[in-house]
Amino acid sequence: MVAVTPVSERPDPPRVxxxxxxxxxxxxxxxxxxxxxxxxxxxxxxxxxxxxxxxxSIYKEFGDRAGVGQALVERETEHFLLGLAAVLGADRRSFYDALREGVAHALAEGRRNPFIRAVLMAARGGTDALLPFLTSRPDPVFSSARDLLTVWLAETVPGAAQQRRVEAADVAVRLTLSHMLLPGPGDADVPARVARATCAVLGVPGASAG
Structure with a gap:
């Protein structure tokens, strides 16, 4: 009997x-x-x-320079969100710890990846260089991160009211992104402060939340 390789496991054609x-x-x-x-x-x-x-070849793949910019914004936003989701989804003792680590990861990515910071600044009028690539979703990092966190909160803190989860996600993302844009000397304490503020909005205990 001849074994058949599943389509998903077959290598891409050379051209692809x-x-x-x-x-x-x-x-x-x-x-x-x-x-x-x-x-x-x-x-x-x-x-x-x-x-x-x-x-x-570049023009055929992307259309023009603007197409490269759009693809780059989408790529970096996706990478940022995948990394954040991985951190939030890792095993932790408590909800508070997971959120604190998620904020710390986001801040580290903001320092490591200047393009993410540039996208955030463009969405807030800091530069017009990237604005043409944000027309479909004017603030892709903020809105996508908020959506991700809202879903995560629904899974992690199901007992909290839906409106509180939505508000908590909004607060957590706004505070985190503000520190990504305007880092300060006391940033080492930011993850804990954001986590405590989010817990307060949710109405759950801070460092002992689980």
Whole structure:
């Protein structure tokens, strides 16, 4: 009997695999250039040279420079949310500990990833370089993080009223993003402060919440 490899386990055709790799290389180089010099100075010619692909290939994949920017915003937002979800979903002794670690992760990502901070600033009028890529969702990091946290709170604190969970998610994300945009000398205590504030909105104990 001949074994049949499931479709999901079959390798991509060479053309599909090359396209995926090319797309990732271009976005990786776009991130590097934007982090170093700002999005205004990212050019298709530079991306083609650094990613070792032709300019026509980039135009065919992304349409134009704006298409690269849109794809990069979506990619970095997705990576940020996946990392946050992983931290929140890890085993912890309490809800408070998980939330505190989630805030700490978000702050660390804000320091590590200048592009995420640039997206946050663009959504708040800090720069117009990325504004054209935020038209479908003007504040993608904030709204997506709030949605993620609202769902997580429903699973983690099911006894809290729905409206309180929505308000708590909003408070937690707003406080966290404000510190990502305006870091201060006392940021080491921010995760605990945000977690306590969120617990207060939910009406559950602070460090002992579980």
């Amino acid at each position: 695999a090359w396209r995926r790799q090319m797309r990732e290389r271009v976005l990786r180089e776009a991130w590097t250039l934007a982090a170093q010099n700002g999005w205004d100075r990212v050019r298709i010619a530079d991306l083609a040279e650094r990613a070792e692909v032709s300019r026509p």
